[in-house]
Amino acid sequence: MTQDSLALQAIRRKLIGKSLTYDEIFAVMDAISHEKLSPILTTYFAASGYSKGFTNEEIYYLTKAMIETGDKLQFKGIVADKHSIGGVPGTRTTLLVIPIVASAGFLIPKSSSRAITTPGGTGDDMEVLAPVTFTKKQIYRIVEKTNACIVWGGSVDIAPADDDLIKVEEPLMFESFDKILVSIMAKKIAFGSNHIVIDLPYGSHMKVQRKVDAEHLKGKFEYLAQRFKVTLQVYLHETTQPAGRGVGPLLETREALKVLEQTPDRPLDLEEKGLTLAGMLLDLCLKDSPKKLQDQVKNEFGDGKKWAQYILSSGHALKKMREIIGAQGGNPAIISDDLHPGQY
Amino acid sequence: MTQDSLALQAIRRKLIGKSLTYDEIFAVMDAISHEKLSPILTTYFAASGYSKGFTNEEIYYLTKAMIETGDKLQFKGIVADKHSIGGVPGTRTTLLVIPIVASAGFLIPKSSSRAITTPGGTGDDMEVLAPVTFTKKQIYRIVEKTNACIVWGGSVDIAPADDDLIKVEEPLMFESFDKILVSIMAKKIAFGSNHIVIDLPYGSHMKVQRKVDAEHLKGKFEYLAQRFKVTLQVYLHETTQPAGRGVGPLLETREALKVLEQTPDRPLDLEEKGLTLAGMLLDLCLKDSPKKLQDQVKNEFGDGKKWAQYILSSGHALKKMREIIGAQGGNPAIISDDLHPGQY
Numbered sequence: 001m002t003q004d005s006l007a008l009q010a011i012r013r014k015l016i017g018k019s020l021t022y023d024e025i026f027a028v029m030d031a032i033s034h035e036k037l038s039p040i041l042t043t044y045f046a047a048s049g050y051s052k053g054f055t056n057e058e059i060y061y062l063t064k065a066m067i068e069t070g071d072k073l074q075f076k077g078i079v080a081d082k083h084s085i086g087g088v089p090g091t092r093t094t095l096l097v098i099p100i101v102a103s104a105g106f107l108i109p110k111s112s113s114r115a116i117t118t119p120g121g122t123g124d125d126m127e128v129l130a131p132v133t134f135t136k137k138q139i140y141r142i143v144e145k146t147n148a149c150i151v152w153g154g155s156v157d158i159a160p161a162d163d164d165l166i167k168v169e170e171p172l173m174f175e176s177f178d179k180i181l182v183s184i185m186a187k188k189i190a191f192g193s194n195h196i197v198i199d200l201p202y203g204s205h206m207k208v209q210r211k212v213d214a215e216h217l218k219g220k221f222e223y224l225a226q227r228f229k230v231t232l233q234v235y236l237h238e239t240t241q242p243a244g245r246g247v248g249p250l251l252e253t254r255e256a257l258k259v260l261e262q263t264p265d266r267p268l269d270l271e272e273k274g275l276t277l278a279g280m281l282l283d284l285c286l287k288d289s290p291k292k293l294q295d296q297v298k299n300e301f302g303d304g305k306k307w308a309q310y311i312l313s314s315g316h317a318l319k320k321m322r323e324i325i326g327a328q329g330g331n332p333a334i335i336s337d338d339l340h341p342g343q344y
Numbered sequence: 345m346t347q348d349s350l351a352l353q354a355i356r357r358k359l360i361g362k363s364l365t366y367d368e369i370f371a372v373m374d375a376i377s378h379e380k381l382s383p384i385l386t387t388y389f390a391a392s393g394y395s396k397g398f399t400n401e402e403i404y405y406l407t408k409a410m411i412e413t414g415d416k417l418q419f420k421g422i423v424a425d426k427h428s429i430g431g432v433p434g435t436r437t438t439l440l441v442i443p444i445v446a447s448a449g450f451l452i453p454k455s456s457s458r459a460i461t462t463p464g465g466t467g468d469d470m471e472v473l474a475p476v477t478f479t480k481k482q483i484y485r486i487v488e489k490t491n492a493c494i495v496w497g498g499s500v501d502i503a504p505a506d507d508d509l510i511k512v513e514e515p516l517m518f519e520s521f522d523k524i525l526v527s528i529m530a531k532k533i534a535f536g537s538n539h540i541v542i543d544l545p546y547g548s549h550m551k552v553q554r555k556v557d558a559e560h561l562k563g564k565f566e567y568l569a570q571r572f573k574v575t576l577q578v579y580l581h582e583t584t585q586p587a588g589r590g591v592g593p594l595l596e597t598r599e600a601l602k603v604l605e606q607t608p609d610r611p612l613d614l615e616e617k618g619l620t621l622a623g624m625l626l627d628l629c630l631k632d633s634p635k636k637l638q639d640q641v642k643n644e645f646g647d648g649k650k651w652a653q654y655i656l657s658s659g660h661a662l663k664k665m666r667e668i669i670g671a672q673g674g675n676p677a678i679i680s681d682d683l684h685p686g687q688y
Contacts, residue, residue: 008516008517011516012516012518015391015394015395015516015518016394016395017394017395038515039383039384040383040384040387040512040515040516041515041516043384043387043388043391044387044390044391044516046388047359047387047388047391047392048391048394048395050359050360050361050392051359051360051361051392051395051396052395168384171382171384171385172352172355172356172359172384172385172388173352174356174359
């Protein structure tokens with residue numbers, strides 16, 4: 001049987017509720033990623049997961065096949081990342097977590113996911129400060145120079161089947177949790193991350209509304225992490241209000257810069273949230289770090305969050321952010337006051 | 345809530361396995377029939393029925409909504425029809441059943457379904473003899489003149505949502521029995537039929553392969569007939585070979601004409617099959633006919649099949665077929681020997 005007819009057969013089998021093998025799922029992802037599957041057939045595949053859902057095994061296969069049918073990045077040693085599952089705008093902690101963790105000495109190459117149901121992604125925020133579209137080679141160079149990058153995920157061919165699936169999911173205005181999971185994990189793993197914090201807020205205005213669903217999703221993230229042999233922690237918390245006061249790339253970026261600059265009028269809730277996530281990620285990275293570093297951090301700061309606090313308040317995070325902006329071709333001297341609403 | 349958002353909500357609800365109300369299904373059919381639903385969203389709806397299927401109530405709603413969102417034909421009294429659920433070409437009995445039943449005095453306006461998985465429909469066969477595309481008004485005139493017509497279903501706006509659903513079902517190359525059922529019944533009821541014989545062969549080369557599936561489908565046809573208050577009989581039979589020897593519109597039409605002409609070299613298996621179906625349909629119509637006609641047929645012929653046999657062997661069926669060909673603008677003097685392969 002050819003790959004194409006195997007893909008079609010797999011879609012039909014999944015539609016009537018059968019479980020799929022890795023070969024079948026690979027055939028579907030391969031056909032999608034090489035644009036050999038029409039939008040109609042891609043839609044049937046997207047639809048096939050709603051009723052019975054995918055088994056954990058199938059979710060692993062899906063994620064793996066998405067990674068294998070696209071490009072991959074590879075780094076040495078500990079590679080950190082954090083991902084926030086949003087739902088409301090104004091909850092951007094990326095521009096805080098990245099420079100803090102990079103300043104601590106860990107690699108943290110960040111590919112921002114495309115906005116699906118929210119008006120803008122982190123890539124939009126970073127683009128206020130610097131270009132975000134780079135080749136794989138350029139990304140390696142930026143990360144080598146600064147320990148970090150904040151780039152548009154679409155600029156490299158990472159998990160390309162995911163983008164096509166998102167396209168046919170958009171008109172339905174209805175995401176399944178399994179697809180959020182697969183989409184995030186495929187992009188993280190393909191980007192080479194092996195120490196990951198998932199920020200999973202739940203609440204009536206969030207993407208995940210009920211605690212029980214959030215806990216279920218948390219379990220699936222942990223399952224996938226174990227299958228891919230990566231270290232992952234899910235930060236589950238109830239949220240009623242977005243952090244920060246700004247909505248839209250320009251205001252969000254200005255808020256984040258104010259925190260990095262430690263201005264008196266900075267949004268303290270956003271700072272607190274950024275420190276919590278950065279602290280978690282630092283603790284996660286520390287566990288696999290040399291004993292010497294572990295002891296040093298413990299003695300000097302106490303824990304990851306206090307380490308993050310020091311990096312932020314000492315101005316190291318701001319300095320690192322300026323390095324990253326510069327390496328990505330932006331103006332490293334930019335300050336929050338330069339960003340005026342209506343400028344874009 | 346607007347009709348459009350009701351349609352979108354209904355699709356999402358069905359995808360996760362909920363049952364839909366008539367209002368929800370009507371909203372979806374209405375959106376599809378007015379081309380307000382994109383092919384992607386139409387595909388999600390088509391896909392939503394595969395896993396759990398539709399309840400009998402939903403199948404009735406679907407059929408009713410398909411009828412109500414399109415044009416309808418109305419006739420007085422008994423209106424006969426037969427439909428063969430094929431799977432293999434060369435099983436065309438329509439060109440025999442229609443003139444026999446029309447010659448017996450019953451109305452039998454026939455809209456041929458579009459070919460889905462078979463290479464050609466009955467409309468293609470009839471088109472060898474006469475035009476098949478007519479307006480509603482022209483169809484009424486042809487039926488008034490001859491008791492019958494054999495027209496292309498697509499020429500009137502009958503159950504238009506069905507056509508759009510078929511379009512997104514084609515790439516999957518996989519029909520659900522529920523959709524075959526709904527599609528056939530919506531078109532029959534919208535065309536005004538109230539006495540219907542469904543020819544349902546099953547076998548390894550047929551659309552329905554297993555007896556258990558055929559019996560299940562038979563039960564659903566009977567359920568819908570009862571809901572729509574029409575008289576319906578399903579002729580369930582195992583088939584291994586197609587009837588007749590010709591494949592393709594020209595050869596199939598020539599075979600049927602040979603039977604009508606009662607030539608010595610006519611295909612006797614096709615004749616037998618046509619007589620069986622015509623006989624069943626005549627028996628069905630007779631049950632709701634005046635006592636006087638019932639007695640007359642009983643005394644003169646015995647039963648419907650023998651009546652059909654008489655109509656065919658006496659040349660009345662051929663005469664009626666020529667009337668229909670003439671009324672539809674074809675050459676009523678055509679004979680089977682006029683049809684040579686390669687002519688089209």
